[in-house]
Each structure stands twice: as structure tokens, then as C-alpha cells.
Amino acid sequence: MEITTQEFKHCDLIKVKGRVDSATAPDFSKALEKANNDGHFKIAVDMSELEYMSSAGFRALLATQRNCKKLNRGELVLVSISDRIREALELAGFTELFKTFDNTVDAVGSF
Amino acid sequence: MPKITFPARFELLDEIRDLVAHTARDGGFTEKDIYSLQLAADEAASNIIEHAYLGVADASIDISCDMQSDLIVITMHDTGQSFDPAKVKKPNLEADLSDRQIGGLGIYLMRKLMDEVSYESNLTGNLLTMTKRRR
Numbered sequence: 001m002e003i004t005t006q007e008f009k010h011c012d013l014i015k016v017k018g019r020v021d022s023a024t025a026p027d028f029s030k031a032l033e034k035a036n037n038d039g040h041f042k043i044a045v046d047m048s049e050l051e052y053m054s055s056a057g058f059r060a061l062l063a064t065q066r067n068c069k070k071l072n073r074g075e076l077v078l079v080s081i082s083d084r085i086r087e088a089l090e091l092a093g094f095t096e097l098f099k100t101f102d103n104t105v106d107a108v109g110s111f
Numbered sequence: 112m113p114k115i116t117f118p119a120r121f122e123l124l125d126e127i128r129d130l131v132a133h134t135a136r137d138g139g140f141t142e143k144d145i146y147s148l149q150l151a152a153d154e155a156a157s158n159i160i161e162h163a164y165l166g167v168a169d170a171s172i173d174i175s176c177d178m179q180s181d182l183i184v185i186t187m188h189d190t191g192q193s194f195d196p197a198k199v200k201k202p203n204l205e206a207d208l209s210d211r212q213i214g215g216l217g218i219y220l221m222r223k224l225m226d227e228v229s230y231e232s233n234l235t236g237n238l239l240t241m242t243k244r245r246r
Contacts, residue, residue, distance in 0.1 A: 022121040023121035023122050052146075054153045054217075055157075055217050062208075
């Protein structure tokens with residue numbers, strides 16, 4: 001799994017590549033937590049090259065969303081979710097918790 | 112059914128998913144179902160590592176994955192703490208963000224993704240069996 005963070009004027013774009021499972025989710029969490037610790041609560045997670053995500057990844061997204069939405073300071077949005085991952089998110093009842101975008105331009109522009 | 116012993120560490124999840132994908136692909140499952148099977152196996156193995164073997168080093172899980180006609184049968188045997196799935200509260204998928212519970216999500220996904228999920232605990236340990244029919 002590879003994570004890259006790009007800081008834009010109004011939000012952070014965090015790209016996660018590869019697979020997020022119980023082994024790699026801690027690093028995913030770390031990247032999300034770092035953004036929050038730096039005072040960034042408007043986050044777009046680019047999932048265009050994410051092949052796989054288990055509930056360990058969903059947990060990390062949920063925790064960060066809670067933190068971002070506290071005091072209305074921001075939110076976490078998801079970008080370019082693959083069909084497989086979207087189906088799993090739907091099954092877990094998570095799709096209603098996150099705004100989704102088809103591309104990073106729209107996602108970043110939404111903030 | 113040949114069993115493979117995996118060290119009970121998250122680093123092995125890749126291999127466990129590969130084993131399941133390989134069997135499912137040979138068994139003629141669709142790509143969508145192959146993903147579901149990998150996810151269910153991942154959630155199951157992760158639960159064993161995280162809960163059954165909490166605080167235990169050098170533990171292992173015996174996993175078998177076979178086609179029985181058009182049915183894939185995945186079993187996972189561990190010698191960790193026994194587990195009663197009836198005690199796990201079903202996650203409330205309608206809860207709003209602040210009330211949403213994460214606990215129980217793994218088992219919930221397993222039950223939704225597989226046709227059948229059963230647990231058995233006895234003196235030899237815990238046996239999880241999951242099956243899914245090829246469509």
C-alpha cells in the first residue's frame with residue numbers, strides 16, 4: 001500500500017494505492033491522523049488505484065470522518081471508488097456517511 | 112481437505128486471500144464473488160488474529176479452501192479463545208455518524224457475503240466454516 005498526501009489551498013488530497021487490510025490499515029490511519037493533527041479537516045481520499053479495502057479500512061475512514069465533522073470544521077469525501085469497494089461500503093452501510101466524487105478535480109473543487 | 116497452517120499475523124492476509132481467490136477462480140466464481148470471498152476470508156482471519164489470539168504470540172490458523180461440486184467451503188481452525196457469535200451485537204446501519212458502531216462489522220460482512228457461516232467450539236479449539244455456492 002502506498003499513501004501520498006497533496007495539500008491544496010482548501011483541502012488535503014490523500015491518495016491510497018494498493019490494498020488496505022488489517023496489516024496496512026494502521027499506516028492508512030496514520031496518514032489520515034496526520035492531516036487532522038496538522039489542523040486539516042477537509043480531506044479527499046483518492047481511491048482510483050485502491051484495489052481492495054476491508055473493514056479495517058472502513059474503520060479508519062469512519063474515525064477520521066467523525067473527527068473532521070466535529071465542530072463543523074470539515075469532512076472527508078471519497079473519490080473514484082471501484083465497483084467492488086463501493087459494493088462493500090454499501091453492504092456495510094457506509095455509503096451514506098461519505099460524499100463521493102468521480103474525479104479528484106470535482107472533489108477538491110467541492111471544498 | 113488439505114489444511115494449510117498460517118502464522119496468525121496480519122501480514123499473512125495477502126496469502127490467505129490469494130488461496131481463496133485461486134480456489135474460487137478455478138471453481139468458476141465471478142470476479143465479483145471472488146472479491147466477496149476474499150473479503151469474507153480476510154474478515155474471518157482478522158477476527159481470529161485480533162480476538163481469538165489476543166495477546167498470544169506465535170499462534171497459527173489452519174485453513175482449508177476447497178470446491179465441493181459448485182460449493183466453495185472455507186474452514187479456519189484456531190486454538191485461541193472461544194467465541195460465541197450470538198454475543199456479537201449486529202451493527203446498526205441506520206445510526207448516524209456519531210452513533211455508528213464499528214464492532215461486529217467483520218462478522219456482519221461475512222454473513223452477508225457468504226451463504227452460510229457457522230462456528231463450532233470444542234476441546235480442540237474453534238472451527239469456522241463458511242460456504243458459498245457458485246451462481
